[in-house]
Amino acid sequence: MLTWIRTGRTSAICVLVCAVLLVVQQAWFFGGWGGPEVATLVTDASYVPQALMFTVLAGRVAVSKRQEPRTRRAWQVITVAFGWQLAAHCAWFAQSHFLHTTGYPSAADYCFLLFSPFMFAGLLMLPGQHRRRRDRQRLALDALIVGAGGFMAIWYLLLGPILHAPGLTMWQRGFTAALPIGDLLLVLAMSTAMLRRHQPEVPGPVRLLAGSIALTVTADVSYSWIQLHGGYTGGSWPDLLWLAGCFLLVLAADQQYRRPRHPAPRRGDRNAVFLLPYAASVAAYLLLAEQSSHLPLDPYGGMILGSAVLTLLVMARQMHALRDNREMAVTDGLTGLANRILVTERLEQLAGQPVRPGRHTAVLLIDLDRFKPINDTFGHEAGDVVLVAAADAMRSVIRGGDLAGRLGGDEFAVLMPGLPSREAAGAIATRLLETLRMPVIFGEHVLMVGASIGVAVRDDPDASGETLLQQADTALYAAKRAGRGRFEYYSDVMDTKAREAELRHAVADDELVVYFQPAVALATGDLRAVEALVRWNHPTRGLLGPGEFIDLAEETGAVVPLGAWVLRRACQEAAAWRAETPGADPLRLAVNMSPKQVAQADLVETVQTILADTGFPPNRLTLEITESVILQPDPLTISRLEALRNLGIQLAVDDFGTGYSALSYLRRLPVTVLKIDRSFVTGIADDPEARSVCEAVVHLGEAFKMNVVAEGIETPDQAAALIAMGCTVGQGFYFHRPLPPQETAALVHKRFAPVS
Template sequence: MLTWVRTGRASAVCVLVCAVLLAVQQVWYFGGWGSPETRTLVTDATYVPLALAFTVLAVRVAVSKRQEPRTRRAWRVIAVAFVCQLAAHGSWFVQSHFLETTAYPSAADYCFLLFSPFMFAGLLMLPGQHRRRRDRQKLALDALIVGAGGFIAIWYLLLGPILNASGLTAWQRTFTAALPIGDLLLVLAMSTAMLRRHQPEVPAPIRLLAASIALTVSADVSYSWLQLNGGFTGGSWPDLLWLDGCFLLVLAADQQYRRPRHATSRRRDRNAVFLLPYAASIAAYVLLAVQSSHLPINPYGGMIFGAAVLTLLVMARQSHALRDNREMAVTDGLTGLANRILVTERLDLLAGQPIRSGRQSAVLLIDLDRFKPINDTFGHEAGDAVLVATADAMRRVIRDGDLAGRLGGDEFAVLLLNLPTRQAAGSIAARLLEELRMPVVFGEHVLMVEASIGVAVRDDPDASGETLLQQADTALYAAKRAGRGRFEFYSDVMDTKAREAELRRAVAGDELVVFFQPAVTLATGAVRGVEALVRWNHPVRGLLGPGEFIELAEETGAVVPLGAWVLRAACREAAGWRTGIPGSDALRLAVNLSPKQVAQADLVTTVETILAETGFPPDRLTLEITESVILQPDPLTIGRLEALRDLGIQLAVDDFGTGYSALSYLRRLPVTVLKIDRSFVTGIADDPEARSVCEAVVHLGEAFKMTVVAEGIETAEQATALIDMGCGIGQGFFFHRPLPPADATALIRDQFASRLP
């Protein structure tokens, strides 16, 4: 049967069958059908399949790798307790209907008694949150209060009458007293397990176990009381409680198996759980008042009443202290807003609620712009004044029922609930920006502050509170990059992780394509070589230029496999030209290397492998590196570049002059080509200063005996000016735009066909 219930469908069928059996028994009982003997037979027969079901399901949990090791260990002991229950119900059914015995205690009674210590141990072994010593002491006190209240009730109802009952042997008296003591242990263990929960909510399996034990203890107490007052007969009302408790054990074992290994909380039961000690104390006093109602008011009545009132007043005082402590724990001391703890709790609560049609929820993440200079210039008191003013502005804007909190430093969060539309979140964000632009007066200084806001609208029911906060942070980062003092909505396009995964899939799925921009002899316009430029043929957004994704690739490291793909694709295409177009052997191919590629220890091996695979000769390849590589090259970098040079590969410095190039490194590095950035070329035809700077760079390249290539040539005047300076090679839109492979092939065929004799 264990193998059969491993599947989710079989487990559901098992639970459904148990529910049907329980329903049939309940209908049979309340319908009053059949004789008392028949009702007893039906009731006793229902126990056995229920006990078999919860035992098998508990064993499934105990051996399941889906559960945490501590959870499996606890459920192994609980499964032993369930086995005792199964043996007890089976023995009871056999002895009641097939054996003529009235011995007390019977085999079934012993099995019922064994259930309590095993269940007690299993419940205490359930995993809980790691606590400090003081918290463990508080937990023990709360559990003992519940146990003490239960002890008073059990003493009044059972233990006292058992000790005074006549007609019982010493062993029968001891055994009869052991049953309610076992129930008391179950109450103590169950209250401990609930109070020691490791999440904001009590997990469903523990709640079901608690309900089952509550019904079982109530039935046990009723059974013992009936035994002391006339004898218990099968098929009576305590059986209804026992049967319902058995079905809850079935549900508890099934829910524990289905529960994810790291489940997120969906609701908070904190207040209800922590009422247990108070409820136990009140119940004990009510029972004491009932029992002492016949005593004289003087002195006993007044003393008992005073003790009860005093205890209630202490409880009320403690509840206020707990509320004050709670507010202190979840409130930011400077601004009076919620702190990160409360914001996180409310986010988890928000994530657990279903998404309603026509209602929106959103998270706003707010970061103050230029806050650090205020702190550094005017001191922390000025910074605190700005933070307090920010909190006041947020209170003026947000609605009742929304939550504003400070996460730390100058970062704030706002949770907006029940918005009519997505645009309503944007309207509130805009009003916040306007309020936060108000100047803050600090002494003789007027401090001007602005803010950037990221807005994440909840539209994924499975998104956790942490995910919503991350999305708002991503949108905040986008707002800052867009110029600050504004807000941005989160979209999947902003998600770095999702975009990185999408980019890596594009590399693996051949969504990238290499375009080629020719470099020409400026005097004649003849093609000297081509530069490989990557494009992304996005399935949704169309053809994307490198500006749309190269920065992301650099940030995430995806540029390493992307760069290798570009080099391989470009070399393969260029090798095809050499084979199919006569005279194109002299054509050079230039491919960009990112700084992260240069930093790879296997760079030389990767390049060698690609050249060997494609058949492209290394002496026709130029690898272009950026100024960031030559600024402070380490010995390993220099060694890798020299190894590439030794293969016959030319090295070029791309976009020269845009960074902070150190000229001394141009002498040390094996660089033979200098590419002038387009920013120096623009304006050389009519701006004498720009012309002088560009000419200086050309002469610098000549001084280092480098080939100089000018980029970004867009007019004939620029080309003429570069020729006059002594620059012989260039590329730009004036000559050729970047071309797809087919157009580049056609251009090269035309160029070299015209040179054939």
């Protein structure tokens, strides 16, 4: 049976059949068809398939590996309880319509009684989160309040009358009292299970179990009351409640099986759940008031009224205390904004809502610029003043339904639901930037602050709150890199992980291409060398320059395989030119090498392998390194560079003069070429300071017996000035732009091919 019902379609059919049976029975009851005997037969017959289905479905949950072990153990006990229900309904149907037995208590009554203790144990075994001792005590008190309220109702309706009912033997009296006590245990266990939820919301199966028990207890109390006041007959109105409760058990077992092992959190309903103890207290006092209505006002009425009012006031005071505790738990103590806990909760709530056209949800992540220098220079007190001022500024800008929170340090978040457009988020971000660009008075000091903002607009309905926050953080990082004091929208292009994977795929799928920029003799224009420059032939964005992806490659480490690929492809192309044009032997090839490549332990072996595979001679190769490599070289770096130099490879310092080069290291490192950065060449014709720097680099190269190459030459005046300084080699748009491999091959052939 369990194997047959494992498929989702089969279990759905079973649930549908049970629903049809319930509707038929309800229609039969309200239609009054067939007389009392037929109504009793239809009702009793409806129980058996319902009980069979919820027992089988519960057994499916009890053996399912999809469930957590604790959940599985709890449902194993619940399945036993359901089994007693099935036995009870089968026995009742048999004894009512075939055996015609009338003894009390019957076999069916005993089976019904056994349902309660097993169900009680199973409900208490349902998993909940680990709790502190104080939380467990509070949970027990809440459950006992609910149980006490239920006890008062059951005592008034059943237990009291049972003790004085005539014509019952001691055993029958005790058995009759045991049934409502079992119901009281179920109320106690169900309230415990609902209050001890392990998710922000009460899980759906637990809700259905609670609804079933509520209907069952109501029907049991009604049945016992009818028995005490005239006798129960089958097919009467308590059967409507029992059958509805059975159908809820079917739904609960089916939904528990379908429930994911780790369901995504949804918006909680904790307020409704925590009202259970208060609702039970109010119900108990209403019952007490109804029973004491015939008593004289003096003294009983005033005392009962005073007790009820006093209890209600204590309950109201406790609810205020709970709200105050909640606010303290989710509020940042310094700024009064929401803290990370509340921001995270609200984010998950917003992420659980459907995406609607014309209604957008945005997350703004804000980081204060220049906060650390203020904190370090003037102390934490000044930093606190800045944070409080920033919080006040945010309150003055955001809308009434928005939530501003401090995540920690100088990082803030603003959640904005229900925006009319994506651009509205940018407009609010702009106002925040203007408001946060403010002076803050601290004693005699005026502290100037600002902010950078990352904006993530929710477009993907499956994106979690954590994902939205990560997207806003990515956009914030992009805003900082772009110069701070601005905001950036998140886009997939910013996704570091996705872009890294895309970049690595580009290397593997041969989407990269190497361009070559010629370097010439400044005096004659003769071709001396070519520098390899990588481009990305992106399938959707077109040809991308290195500025679009090299920084990402450096950050993620993808620059190591990327750099090896560029070196191999450049050597292949240059080796082909040498083979096709014998006169091109003097041409040098320059390839850039990142600091991460220099730090690789197998650098020398990688370069040797590439040269051997491509056949390019090492004495015609120049590897260009940045100033960061020569600033603080460790012994291993020096040994790698010396090993490359021993192979005959020349080493050049690229963009020389833009960093903080230590001249002492130039003497220690095997560097033979200095490249003047284009930023100095740009103003060489009319800026005396730029001219002085260039001239100093040229003389420095002569002092260290190094060759000097100028980059970024764009005008004849710049070339003439460099020649006057003594610089002999240069490259730039004035001579050649970077050329694709085919055009570079044609240029090499034109310059070096022998004249026929």
